Amino acid sequence: MPDTLHRHQLVDLGPQAWADLLERPWDAQAREILMHWRDHALPLVVARQSADHAAAGLMALGLPASGRWQRRRMGLDVARGAAIGTREFPSLDELMVSHSASPLATYGALQQCLRAACATGFVFGSHGWQCITGLPYLRPGSDIDLWVPVDGAEQGDRLASLLQAMPQEGPRVDAELVFPGGWAVAWREWAAWRAGKVRSVLVKGLHGVALREDHEWCAPAAAPGVPA
Incomplete structure (x- = not known):
């Protein structure tokens, strides 16, 4: 249990x-x-x-x-x-050596981003489920969904910057940055919030979602009283 x-x-x-x-x-x-x-x-x-x-x-x-x-x-x-x-879902490295890895150019560029940010991405969604089950989940243009643990705002910024610089050809990369307290945020929304383009950011946790303007949820250690 x-x-x-x-x-x-x-x-x-x-x-x-x-x-x-x-x-x-x-x-x-x-x-x-x-x-x-x-x-x-x-x-x-x-x-x-x-x-x-x-x-x-x-x-x-x-x-x-x-x-x-x-x-x-x-x-x-x-x-x-x-x-x-x-x-856990397969890491990107594990998925790349599986028979289900088809858009190799995008996988390779994404792998370089993760390594440059010293991060590991776990692939869920259609790509992850096809790898686990062997059943046909992928369709033309299926997004690559992954969640990436980060240790704080600095690593989150680094990874978001690298993802933003990736070539735009191939499947769309939808990555969730997951912070130590368990809160997750889409990397594009994180980048916009950190750049001051929006006042608040939507974060997701095990028990629900919330709009946050503060920085406690993405601190290096889980803030007291903040649920995951």
Whole structure:
């Protein structure tokens, strides 16, 4: 059972948890999706957690199916004790050596940006799910979604500057900068806020989103009383 959860984290369920899920009254398509996930030991992803989930000892998980099932998205409430482990989406380096890596030029330029900023990017979205499942998620022009842990504003600025200088050809890069307190912000919005183009910035956490004007949420250490 995980003590803590974070956004974009992957959760593996055990046989009993899958059996319990499949006992619920699903339609035929949903049951087929769940059986595929169970039979191939595929993970679910941590979704936004509410106070009700915590009080009930539950965790909210998501399952975004591939085009095989019309890209259906399923939300599942599962007992925290049902998890047998957690893991992360593949890093960009891992994804580049997988069979699913197709837009190599963009991957290579993005890899250079991350290395120059001394950062590691974890790829979720269509690229990440295709790598994990082997199912067809990618479409022409699919964005590259990744989350990147940064240790503070200085590293965030460095990475945003490098991303801004990347060639614009190829898939759009949507990177979330994730700060030590657990708050995340889209790199383009971060760059605009730091440049003074906007007064506030939208930050996302495990329990919700907020517009922030202060800098406590992106401090090198988690600010007291600021939830993740």
